[in-house]
Structures are given as structure tokens and as C-alpha cells.
Amino acid sequence: MTLAVRESAPATSRRIARKVLGHDAGAYLFLAPWLIGIFVLTVGPALGSLYLSFTRFDLITEPRFVGLANYTRIFTNDAKFLAAMKVTFTYVLLAVPLKLIFALSVAIVLNKGLRGLTVYRALFYLPSLLGGSVAIAVLWRKIFAKDGLFNDVLSTFGIDGVSWIGDPDYALYTLVVLSIWQFGSPMIIFLAGLRQIPQDLYEAASLDGASKRRQFWKITLPLLTPIIFFNAIIQTIEAFKAFTPAFIISEGTGGPVNSTLFYTLYLFQEAFSYFRMGYASALAWILLVIIACFTAVSFISARYWVHYEE
Amino acid sequence: MASVELRNIKKRFGDVEIIHNLDLRVEPGEFTVFVGPSGCGKSTLLRMIAGLEEITAGDMKIDGQLMNDVAAASRGIAMVFQSYALYPHMNVFKNMAFALETARFPKAEIEQRVRRAAQILQIEHLLQRKPKQLSGGQRQRVAIGRAIVRNPRIFLFDEPLSNLDAELRVQMRVEIAKLHRDLGTTMIYVTHDQVEAMTMADKIVVLRAGRIEQVGTPLALYNEPANQFVAGFIGNPKMNLLKAELADAGPGRALVNVAGKPIDVPRQLVEQHRGAVTFGIRPEHMELGGAGLTLGPARVQVVEQLGGETLIYAELADGQPLTLQMQGQKRVLPGETVEASFDPAQCHLFLPEGRSLC
Incomplete structure (x- = not known):
């Protein structure tokens, strides 16, 4: 019971x-x-x-519906939006390919069966773990300042360095270098991809008379295209969303002269410096659409250049 | 057509020696098969000939020319891999044309050579397909086609049929043999399957643990195995190898005790020996009852009816296993006792260390 x-x-x-x-x-x-x-x-x-994104909202008063006003202003009357787009696209178009080329190059070297491979792998991966952090961005600001470590090294060679983060001509490129330095994550994925290419394809190619260079262009690269595609998509999305380095290095201003005004930094300023939440939301949705379009185009183009084995 | 000569060939991986002082000559136009169990070094030897593995010591010559330090691509060799090693992102045409494009052949000649090879292998309709769209047998043909287009002096095959199903294996075996007849090129073929070796080879090289056990024509190896290993390896089903005592021997005869039964074997021994030996007789040289010598009663364990032949697995009086291969369909049941007799002219005697005594 x-x-x-x-x-x-x-x-x-x-x-x-x-x-x-x-x-x-x-x-x-x-x-x-x-x-x-x-x-x-x-x-x-x-x-x-x-x-x-269809309202005016300052966090204090109630959101007020304004229709497409935010979007209209963004596209017709916002010089900072255009500056941010220019900075962001320049950053994406430079940082992503350079980072991928660097990651692939290191992966190819590591794939040659070096002794102590696991140690190198861990060491090279480390910047990826640290790269997005505030501490590293602060460190880079110190290193690349006018009186920073980098210029100290240059001066030993008799070169008088500029302020790499204070000069609008160089600041963005310093951030690109910072991004390339974080090559560990795509490098690990490239390394896994390289390991998957059967050794006997290279043996067949060497019997066919193909030099190492030809083997790279005709076998390695085509068979890595699924990995290149994956890394490109992930890195592009990450690059569009890049925020911390620019925020720390420019101290939140996007300066000098808007040269590091990343899209996300501009969005942050609108939202949390000027409390224009509605406007910032519209900016966020535009970024989402840009990334979605970019990804869609990438997937369509993949049909023509990505080789899937099965 | 080219000859291959290996002299005092050695291969070492670190401290481990895989191939020990090996000597061999492959004649121009010959179809030579390297056969042996896994790990015997047959693939390593092939790869050394191909130039994919370095030769630790010794000389490797093609047509009398030392090849040790010549790059793989310059040896005039084409190789068909076990995995086919087709470039997965290229279509069949591109796969076959790759070597010619690399060597910057004129387009028209590439086209003509690829079409010709495709015609020989009957894969013309597959030229635009990618390897993943092909069956195993078709991939194998493409791999062979890729080798043919280069007009090599020597073809190397590394277990090319082991990924195919039984039926296709037989078909491809015939096709490769036919290809050899048509092209007349020197071919070296590696397999662990003694049936492939027997059916295709002009010359078989039996390898074990990096050493040559015997070199000869298929029938020479079958009829006169140099040792117990070759006797057991060549022939299917395997030769019966029974523990025996050599009691006495005279000119043209030997007296052997097998399973406690004295047997007078009409064979001339090549050296004097008394005591333990191994008595070998092939299953196909056994009979039920019959006119030959008898090994005594054997108790039937398993019977396999294959239609055209019957395989009987039995046990002799002293518990030693015995296989009998009979032509046709024999009505024998497990548990029955049969009289196992054999053709005395076909039996073999081996010394305890394996060498043939007759």
C-alpha cells in the first residue's frame, strides 16, 4: 500500500x-x-x-516608434557610418586573407613532422587564446606607441619609427598585424586538414614528375579548399565583429581621425556613449545583413572552387 | 621493356633492418610477382624500386644503369597503388593527363595518349567523371590508365586488387594479365594472395621477413618448393604438413613413419638425415581409399561441398589435422572414418629447420 x-x-x-x-x-x-x-x-x-531599430530610445524614456527614420539617416546622412564601413571592410579584406595565408604557411611547416610538434602547436595557438583579451590589446598599445618597444628595436637599426597607433596612416595596419598574430586557431584547423590528405597522392604525384611546388598548387591547395572555406567564413565573421583591440588601442574613440573606427566600435559609441539605442540597434541589424549576405555569397561561390571529396 | 637488378639490397628503418642483403634479377618484359605474408617487406622492396623509399645499402639498376640516387619521376616507372591514389578533385581525364601535363607534353599528344589508354581499358565513357563517381573496378582501371599513358619502362603494382570484391578481383586479374601480354612491358606486382601470384606471374618471388625464400615459375614453386614455408604458402588449400620420423633412406626411396604408420616414399633425398621431419602432401593429391599409399584411418570433422569439388577436413589417428580435396561431389559425413591415401610421387619431406629434403 x-x-x-x-x-x-x-x-x-x-x-x-x-x-x-x-x-x-x-x-x-x-x-x-x-x-x-x-x-x-x-x-x-x-x-x-x-x-x-524602428524607435528612438535613450534608455531613460520609453522607446518612441520612428519607422525607418534610423535606417534613412544611416544611409543618407551619417559620415561616421561611411567611415566605419570603410575601416571595417579594409580590415576584413586585409586581415582575413593575410591571417589565412600566414596560418597555412605555419601549418605546412609544422606538418613536416618536426620534433616537438606539440610544443610548437601549443605555443602558436597561445596568441589566439590571448589575442582578443584586453590585456594583450593594452600590451600592444605599449609596444607600438611612439616610445614603445617596437620603435626601440627599430632605433637599434637606426630607423626612426612613427607612432604606429597614433598615426592615422598606420593605426589600422597595426590592428591588422595584431589580428594576423592570432593565427593559431585557423592554423590548427589547417594542420588537421593537411593531415587528412593521403600521403599516397603525393607519392603518385612525385612519380608523375610533379615538383613540390606543383604538388602544393595541384594537390594540397585544392584538397584543402573545404578547410580554407571554413576558416575564411569563420575569420570573416570574426573580423566584421572585431571590437576589443580597436576599443583599447584607440581608447574607445576610434581615432586617430576615425582610422580605427570599427563598425562595432561605432555601434558601441552610439549605444553606450550617446545612448541612442534605437539607432545602434539599426546599425547592428545592418551589420547582421552584411555578414549574412557575405556568407551567402561565399556559399554560392563555394560550388565553383571548393572540392568536397564525398 | 627493361630489366631490373637488385644486388645486396638492404633497407633499415632506424635500427630495424627490414630487407636483408637481397639479390634479384627481373628480366625485360617479365611479369614478376612478389608474394609473402604481411610484413615480409614486399611493398617496401617495390617502393625502393619506385624511388619512394631510400635504399639503405646495395645497388638497384634498371637496364644496367644505377638508379639508387635517381628521382622517382626519372626512373621511367609507373606505379598503381593499393588505394588507387587518384586525385579526388580531378576528373578521370585530368587524372590520366596529370603526368603528361607536368612534363609539358603538347595538348594534342596528351589528348591522344589519354584516349588511347582509355580505349585499351574501356573507360572512354568515364573520362569526365570524378573518382568518387566511379566503382572500385573503374577506379582501378583509371589508376592503371594513369600508368599506361606515361609509356613507362616498368609497371609497378602494389596490391592493386585487394580493395575489390572477389568477382571483380578475378576479372581484373585477367585484364592485367592481358594488358601485360599486349604491352609486353616489364611488370612487378606485389600481393599477399598466392592465387594472384600463381595465375599472373612469369616468375614468383616468395619473401619472408625481408629475405627471398624462393624464386621460380609458379609451377616450379608448386612442384618443388625449396622449403616448408614456400610449400605451405603456395597452393590452396594449404599443403598438409604432418609430423613424421625418417626411419631409413636408400637410393630413390625413404622410409617415413607418419601417424605411427610406416610409409615407403619413392623419392631421392638430397642429403642424409634421420629422425624428425615434416611430411608434406597437398590436399589435391589425396584420395579416399584408392590405389595409393595410405596414411591410415582419418576421422572426418567438416565437409565442404563446393559442387565441382569436395573439401574434407579430417583428423589422423594421432590427432594431426588433414585436408583432402576431392574432385566432384563425395558423399562423406562428419564423424565418419575414411581411409586417406595419397600419390607417393607427390609427397615432400622437410628438415626440422624447413629445408626440403627431396
């Missing part, structure tokens, strides 16, 4: 759960953490920001 009473409680709750969720109640239970995460922390705020 006692046993029957003890068993009846979970049985009842199971029945209720089934009534509400159907027979898949168990599955939903296990999915709950992810479902809550995506809806409460991602989809919800994203839709909220979409609404806010």
Missing part, C-alpha cells in the same frame, strides 16, 4: 507532462537548457533589438 502511494506521485507528474508536451516530454526536458538559452538569450533580445 505504501509502495503504491510512493509510486503514484511521479506517475502523476509524468501523466501531466505527457498531457502538456505529448510523448516527447523527456526530449524537451533534455533540450530545455539549450532552448531556454537560444530563446531567452539570443532570439528574444535579437527580436527586441529589431523592434528597437
Whole structure:
């Protein structure tokens, strides 16, 4: 009798759960953490920001619906938006290919079966872990300042260096170099991809008379295209979203002369310096559309240059 | 057509010696098969000939010319790999044309050579396909085609049929043999399958642990194995190898005790010996009852009816296993006792260390 009473409680709750969720109640239970995460922390705020992008909102007063006014202003009357776009696209178009070429080059060297490979791999990966951090950005500001370590090294060769982060002609490129320095993550993925290319293809090619250079262009590179594609997409999205280095190095201004005004930095200024949340939301949605378009175009183009084996 | 000569060839990986002082000559136009169990060094030897592995010591000559330090591509060799090693991102035409494009052949000649090879291998309709769109047999043909277009002096095959199913293996075996007949090029073929070796080779090289056990024509190896290893390796089903005692021997005869039964073997021994030996007789040289000598009663364990032949797995009085291969369909049941007799002219005797005694 006692046993029957003890068993009846979970049985009842199971029945209720089934009534509400159907027979898949168990599955939903296990999915709950992810479902809550995506809806409460991602989809919800994203839709909220979409609404806010059609309003004027300063965090204090209630949001006021303004229709497409924010978007109209962005596209017709916002010089800073254009400056931010120019800086961001320059950064993406320079940093991504250079970083990928550098990562691939290091991966090829490491793939030659060096002794102590695991140590090199860890050392080269380290900047990727640290690169996005505030501490490293602060360190770079010190290194590349007019009186920084980099210029000290240059002066030993008799070269009088400029202020690499204070000169609008160089500041962005210093950030590009900082980005390339974080090549570890794509390098590890390239290394895994290189390992997957069967050795006998190279043997067949060497019997076919192909030099190492020809083997690289005709075998390695085409067979790595799925990895190159993956790395390019991930790195491009990351580059569009780059924020911390520019924020720290320019101390949040995007200077000198807007030369490091990354899109996300401009968005941040609008939102948290001028409290124009509606306008910032519109900027965020435009960035989302740009990244989505870029990704879509990449996927379409992939049909013509990415070789999938199976 | 080219000859290949290996003299005192050694291969060492670190401290481990894989090939020990090996000597071999492959005649121009010959189809030579390296056969042996896994790890015997046959693929390593092939790769040394190809130039994909360095030769630690010794000389490797092609047509009398020392090749040790000549690059793989300059040896005039084409190789078909076990995995086919087709370039997955290129279509069949490009795969076959790769070597010619690398050597900057004129376009028209590339086209003509590829089409000609495709015609020989009947893969003309596949030229625009990628390797992933081909079956195993078609991929194998493309791999061979890639070798043909280069007009090599020597073809090397590294277990090319081991990824194919049984039926296709037989078909490709015939095609490769035919190709050899048509092209007349020197071919060296590596396999662990003695049936492939027997059916295709002009000359078989049996290898074990980096040493040559015997070199000869397929039938020479079958009829006169130099040692117990070759006797056991060549022939399917395997030769019966039974523990025996050599009691006495005279001119043209030997008296052997097998399973406690004295047997008078009409063979001339090549050296004097008394005591433990191994008595070898092939399953196909056994009979049920019959007119030959008998090994005594054997208890049948398993019977395999293959239609055209019957395989009987039995046990002699002293528990030693014995296989009999009978032509046609024999009505024998497991558990029965049969009289196992054999053709005395076909039996072999081996010394305890494996060398053939007759």
C-alpha cells in the first residue's frame, strides 16, 4: 500500500507532462537548457533589438516608434557610418586573407613532422587564446606607441619609427598585424586538414614528375579548399565583429581621425556613449545583413572552387 | 621493356633492418610477382624500386644503369597503388593527363595518349567523371590508365586488387594479365594472395621477413618448393604438413613413419638425415581409399561441398589435422572414418629447420 502511494506521485507528474508536451516530454526536458538559452538569450533580445531599430530610445524614456527614420539617416546622412564601413571592410579584406595565408604557411611547416610538434602547436595557438583579451590589446598599445618597444628595436637599426597607433596612416595596419598574430586557431584547423590528405597522392604525384611546388598548387591547395572555406567564413565573421583591440588601442574613440573606427566600435559609441539605442540597434541589424549576405555569397561561390571529396 | 637488378639490397628503418642483403634479377618484359605474408617487406622492396623509399645499402639498376640516387619521376616507372591514389578533385581525364601535363607534353599528344589508354581499358565513357563517381573496378582501371599513358619502362603494382570484391578481383586479374601480354612491358606486382601470384606471374618471388625464400615459375614453386614455408604458402588449400620420423633412406626411396604408420616414399633425398621431419602432401593429391599409399584411418570433422569439388577436413589417428580435396561431389559425413591415401610421387619431406629434403 505504501509502495503504491510512493509510486503514484511521479506517475502523476509524468501523466501531466505527457498531457502538456505529448510523448516527447523527456526530449524537451533534455533540450530545455539549450532552448531556454537560444530563446531567452539570443532570439528574444535579437527580436527586441529589431523592434528597437524602428524607435528612438535613450534608455531613460520609453522607446518612441520612428519607422525607418534610423535606417534613412544611416544611409543618407551619417559620415561616421561611411567611415566605419570603410575601416571595417579594409580590415576584413586585409586581415582575413593575410591571417589565412600566414596560418597555412605555419601549418605546412609544422606538418613536416618536426620534433616537438606539440610544443610548437601549443605555443602558436597561445596568441589566439590571448589575442582578443584586453590585456594583450593594452600590451600592444605599449609596444607600438611612439616610445614603445617596437620603435626601440627599430632605433637599434637606426630607423626612426612613427607612432604606429597614433598615426592615422598606420593605426589600422597595426590592428591588422595584431589580428594576423592570432593565427593559431585557423592554423590548427589547417594542420588537421593537411593531415587528412593521403600521403599516397603525393607519392603518385612525385612519380608523375610533379615538383613540390606543383604538388602544393595541384594537390594540397585544392584538397584543402573545404578547410580554407571554413576558416575564411569563420575569420570573416570574426573580423566584421572585431571590437576589443580597436576599443583599447584607440581608447574607445576610434581615432586617430576615425582610422580605427570599427563598425562595432561605432555601434558601441552610439549605444553606450550617446545612448541612442534605437539607432545602434539599426546599425547592428545592418551589420547582421552584411555578414549574412557575405556568407551567402561565399556559399554560392563555394560550388565553383571548393572540392568536397564525398 | 627493361630489366631490373637488385644486388645486396638492404633497407633499415632506424635500427630495424627490414630487407636483408637481397639479390634479384627481373628480366625485360617479365611479369614478376612478389608474394609473402604481411610484413615480409614486399611493398617496401617495390617502393625502393619506385624511388619512394631510400635504399639503405646495395645497388638497384634498371637496364644496367644505377638508379639508387635517381628521382622517382626519372626512373621511367609507373606505379598503381593499393588505394588507387587518384586525385579526388580531378576528373578521370585530368587524372590520366596529370603526368603528361607536368612534363609539358603538347595538348594534342596528351589528348591522344589519354584516349588511347582509355580505349585499351574501356573507360572512354568515364573520362569526365570524378573518382568518387566511379566503382572500385573503374577506379582501378583509371589508376592503371594513369600508368599506361606515361609509356613507362616498368609497371609497378602494389596490391592493386585487394580493395575489390572477389568477382571483380578475378576479372581484373585477367585484364592485367592481358594488358601485360599486349604491352609486353616489364611488370612487378606485389600481393599477399598466392592465387594472384600463381595465375599472373612469369616468375614468383616468395619473401619472408625481408629475405627471398624462393624464386621460380609458379609451377616450379608448386612442384618443388625449396622449403616448408614456400610449400605451405603456395597452393590452396594449404599443403598438409604432418609430423613424421625418417626411419631409413636408400637410393630413390625413404622410409617415413607418419601417424605411427610406416610409409615407403619413392623419392631421392638430397642429403642424409634421420629422425624428425615434416611430411608434406597437398590436399589435391589425396584420395579416399584408392590405389595409393595410405596414411591410415582419418576421422572426418567438416565437409565442404563446393559442387565441382569436395573439401574434407579430417583428423589422423594421432590427432594431426588433414585436408583432402576431392574432385566432384563425395558423399562423406562428419564423424565418419575414411581411409586417406595419397600419390607417393607427390609427397615432400622437410628438415626440422624447413629445408626440403627431396
